[in-house]
Amino acid sequence: MKTVSILGSTGSIGVQTLDVLASQPEIFRAGWLTTNARIDLLEQQVQRFQPFGVAIADENSYHEFKHSTSFKGKILCGVEGVCEAASDRRADVLMSSLVGFSGVLPTFAAIEQGITVALANKETLVSAGAVITNAAKAHNVRLLAVDSEHSAILQCMVGETPDEVEKLIITASGGPFRECSTEMLSTVTPAQALKHPNWAMGNKITIDSATLMNKGFEVVEAYWLFGIGLERIEVVVHPQSIIHSMVQFVDGSVKAQMGLPDMKIPIAYALNFPHRMSLDASLVPRLNLTELPQLTFCAPDVERFPCLRLAYEAIQQSGTAPAILNAANEIAVHAFLQGQLRFTDIPRLIEHCLQQLPHKAEPTLADIVAIDNEARMLAKTYSKAMKS
Amino acid sequence: MKTVSILGSTGSIGVQTLDVLASQPEIFRAGWLTTNARIDLLEQQVQRFQPFGVAIADENSYHEFKHSTSFKGKILCGVEGVCEAASDRRADVLMSSLVGFSGVLPTFAAIEQGITVALANKETLVSAGAVITNAAKAHNVRLLAVDSEHSAILQCMVGETPDEVEKLIITASGGPFRECSTEMLSTVTPAQALKHPNWAMGNKITIDSATLMNKGFEVVEAYWLFGIGLERIEVVVHPQSIIHSMVQFVDGSVKAQMGLPDMKIPIAYALNFPHRMSLDASLVPRLNLTELPQLTFCAPDVERFPCLRLAYEAIQQSGTAPAILNAANEIAVHAFLQGQLRFTDIPRLIEHCLQQLPHKAEPTLADIVAIDNEARMLAKTYSKAMKS
Numbered sequence: 138m139k140t141v142s143i144l145g146s147t148g149s150i151g152v153q154t155l156d157v158l159a160s161q162p163e164i165f166r167a168g169w170l171t172t173n174a175r176i177d178l179l180e181q182q183v184q185r186f187q188p189f190g191v192a193i194a195d196e197n198s199y200h201e202f203k204h205s206t207s208f209k210g211k212i213l214c215g216v217e218g219v220c221e222a223a224s225d226r227r228a229d230v231l232m233s234s235l236v237g238f239s240g241v242l243p244t245f246a247a248i249e250q251g252i253t254v255a256l257a258n259k260e261t262l263v264s265a266g267a268v269i270t271n272a273a274k275a276h277n278v279r280l281l282a283v284d285s286e287h288s289a290i291l292q293c294m295v296g297e298t299p300d301e302v303e304k305l306i307i308t309a310s311g312g313p314f315r316e317c318s319t320e321m322l323s324t325v326t327p328a329q330a331l332k333h334p335n336w337a338m339g340n341k342i343t344i345d346s347a348t349l350m351n352k353g354f355e356v357v358e359a360y361w362l363f364g365i366g367l368e369r370i371e372v373v374v375h376p377q378s379i380i381h382s383m384v385q386f387v388d389g390s391v392k393a394q395m396g397l398p399d400m401k402i403p404i405a406y407a408l409n410f411p412h413r414m415s416l417d418a419s420l421v422p423r424l425n426l427t428e429l430p431q432l433t434f435c436a437p438d439v440e441r442f443p444c445l446r447l448a449y450e451a452i453q454q455s456g457t458a459p460a461i462l463n464a465a466n467e468i469a470v471h472a473f474l475q476g477q478l479r480f481t482d483i484p485r486l487i488e489h490c491l492q493q494l495p496h497k498a499e500p501t502l503a504d505i506v507a508i509d510n511e512a513r514m515l516a517k518t519y520s521k522a523m524k525s
Numbered sequence: 526m527k528t529v530s531i532l533g534s535t536g537s538i539g540v541q542t543l544d545v546l547a548s549q550p551e552i553f554r555a556g557w558l559t560t561n562a563r564i565d566l567l568e569q570q571v572q573r574f575q576p577f578g579v580a581i582a583d584e585n586s587y588h589e590f591k592h593s594t595s596f597k598g599k600i601l602c603g604v605e606g607v608c609e610a611a612s613d614r615r616a617d618v619l620m621s622s623l624v625g626f627s628g629v630l631p632t633f634a635a636i637e638q639g640i641t642v643a644l645a646n647k648e649t650l651v652s653a654g655a656v657i658t659n660a661a662k663a664h665n666v667r668l669l670a671v672d673s674e675h676s677a678i679l680q681c682m683v684g685e686t687p688d689e690v691e692k693l694i695i696t697a698s699g700g701p702f703r704e705c706s707t708e709m710l711s712t713v714t715p716a717q718a719l720k721h722p723n724w725a726m727g728n729k730i731t732i733d734s735a736t737l738m739n740k741g742f743e744v745v746e747a748y749w750l751f752g753i754g755l756e757r758i759e760v761v762v763h764p765q766s767i768i769h770s771m772v773q774f775v776d777g778s779v780k781a782q783m784g785l786p787d788m789k790i791p792i793a794y795a796l797n798f799p800h801r802m803s804l805d806a807s808l809v810p811r812l813n814l815t816e817l818p819q820l821t822f823c824a825p826d827v828e829r830f831p832c833l834r835l836a837y838e839a840i841q842q843s844g845t846a847p848a849i850l851n852a853a854n855e856i857a858v859h860a861f862l863q864g865q866l867r868f869t870d871i872p873r874l875i876e877h878c879l880q881q882l883p884h885k886a887e888p889t890l891a892d893i894v895a896i897d898n899e900a901r902m903l904a905k906t907y908s909k910a911m912k913s
Contacts, residue, residue: 292780296684301801306814373814383783388801389809390790391783392680395771402778413689413776421777426694426761431819 142168255407288403289381289394353448464512530556538622557610643795676791677769677782741836852900
């Protein structure tokens with residue numbers, strides 16, 4: 138039996154993780170489940186999966202849940218509760234699938250306890266890449282990416298020698314606005330941006346996909362996970378999202394991982410690494426090559442989608458720059474979804490914060506938490522200024 | 526230093542193998558070189574690579590070479606000479622790249638000496654799959670396929686658990702006549718058939734590609750190399766020849782190996798397995814995804830290309846059937862190239878031989894040599910009858 142705790146069990150990745158667990162109840166059991174405020178769904182999940190306990194980040198939701206539920210396990214509250222849930226060493230794997238910077242502290246807490254981390258929260262490595270990867274090394278913890286792209290790279294790397302990698306090729310769908318002019322981009326609505334052509338995901342990551350910031354984050358994540366220099370990480374637009382990423386080796390050979398867009402494959406791969414679990418075709422429909430559209434590739438356009446350029450620049454600058462990038466992006470995306478910013482203002486807001494805030498070369502986790510706060514405040518202020 | 530002997534050093538694979546050896550002279554040295562009759566090229570090769578010795582299968586060519594050369598190494602003659610060259614245990618790897626059934630005996634000889642075999646001659650496994658793979662097991666010899674397809678599968682399998690493979694997907698370019706009707710196929714000329722859209726190869730394999738017999742052979746080869754049931758080996762037409770083959774796993778994930786069509790990648794991979802050698806971009810041009818044509822896939826048409834069906838049927842029947850398939854095909858291809866048979870007569874001739882000749886369930890190597898002879902005689906006779 139393998140015990141899996143899930144940070145963000147009511148989100149898109151959390152729900153699909155529970156689907157994978159449910160498909161093989163003789164192998165998996167749920168450890169802790171956490172949510173921010175979606176206590177109705179959490180109630181259903183505790184009934185079905187009988188976890189050790191739950192943690193609810195939002196205090197009002199915590200009190201509401203506590204009074205209404207018949208759940209007999211532990212019920213914890215707030216960030217501290219989520220960190221406590223993440224740190225329970227009875228878990229063999231922690232699925233870290235919170236949204237945004239909120240994933241950093243509980244993921245760090247799990248690493249300190251030596252728990253294997255399946256990392257679906259890419260903001261953790263974007264904001265605190267050095268701190269997190271150093272902690273993982275120190276505690277001998279394997280970080281297994283749950284992005285389809287990094288899972289693809291990991292699948293292409295098994296059995297290979299890291300020294301024999303020439304470059305990583307991360308594919309990008311290009312998002313819903315791949316063919317829009319900058320003028321058109323300035324008028325797109327949140328509803329349009331939330332319609333991803335290939336993947337059904339949470340709101341935050343869907344907007345990040347539309348701006349290509351998500352791809353920028355993935356470059357940063359690949360940099361930390363695979364220890365490959367930025368100049369050897371390439372982004373290629375592949376609108377059909379069938380090839381999830383590739384690795385090119387020193388002999389010119391390229392390996393790719395393919396499949397219909399379905400996060401259950403990378404989720405199950407991370408939970409069972411280095412083995413694969415049998416996933417029934419009813420749960421994970423198989424790729425039928427002869428029914429595929431033609432597969433195409435083109436270069437990304439960093440003029441129309443400056444977020445990708447900003448991400449490359451931030452990781453080149455390193456230190457606190459990626460944390461600023463991430464914090465400003467979270468505020469910008471939120472403001473865009475609230476109708477308070479134009480789509481094309483998102484990179485402008487981020488660039489402003491990167492330029493205005495001081496950089497620190499080798500930040501501690503406390504430094505990162507501080508700069509994250511500072512960047513959020515500046516981003517909120519500047520966001521209001523941009524609107525008026 | 527790694528010593529590599531090459532059976533068929535003057536053929537397409539042999540020449541490219543020497544290119545790979547020449548690119549890293551500090552790693553590789555040539556053991557034995559063999560040719561059938563191309564002694565001019567052999568002369569250049571011995572000057573440049575200074576092998577232990579050479580073997581020349583054709584007796585007249587042997588005498589001619591022996592009298593004209595200044596080469597001081599051993600010079601052997603005939604099939605016996607080729608087998609002696611193949612058996613020299615000073616070689617770390619034998620590149621088995623003869624054409625057709627002629628590869629069987631020397632490859633077997635090398636296996637009996639415990640020499641690792643890089644197998645470019647697929648007819649060896651088609652004709653004598655059980656005998657060869659049993660001998661390899663008994664002598665603890667690794668057979669490393671040099672086809673682009675089987676190399677692709679091997680590259681996708683490293684680091685994976687064989688039990689977790691769901692199916693192998695072998696890609697086929699579809700050959701130059703992919704879109705021709707059966708009527709058009711009956712009139713194609715050898716010159717048209719020798720123009721392969723993607724690969725520059727020897728004549729025999731180029732015709733086999735045009736009939737899809739080559740793909741049938743590859744199914745048989747995959748069956749023996751990877752121990753996967755026929756029902757789990759699928760052929761998909763992929764006209765661009767960029768994806769060289771794929772492996773689908775039990776979790777629905779598909780891994781593919783890609784690259785420009787270039788045999789130096791699988792040659793170098795087999796010579797260095799499980800490591801990859803650095804091949805300069807001047808020797809092996811890199812895949813540029815953004816300059817690729819769109820990648821497409823479709824099902825093969827066994828009505829228009831019955832050779833693929835015949836190969837599946839022969840391996841299902843097993844025993845001596847695949848040896849008959851191969852022998853009849855060699856005669857049919859030769860007759861087609863001589864203008865003595867129509868393109869559409871190739872599968873008819875093969876089917877006739879498969880129907881007429883007796884089958885034996887568990888043939889020895891001697892049985893296979895005998896049925897190969899018998900099938901050739903029948904094929905020649907029937908070929909003349911078809912023509913008249």
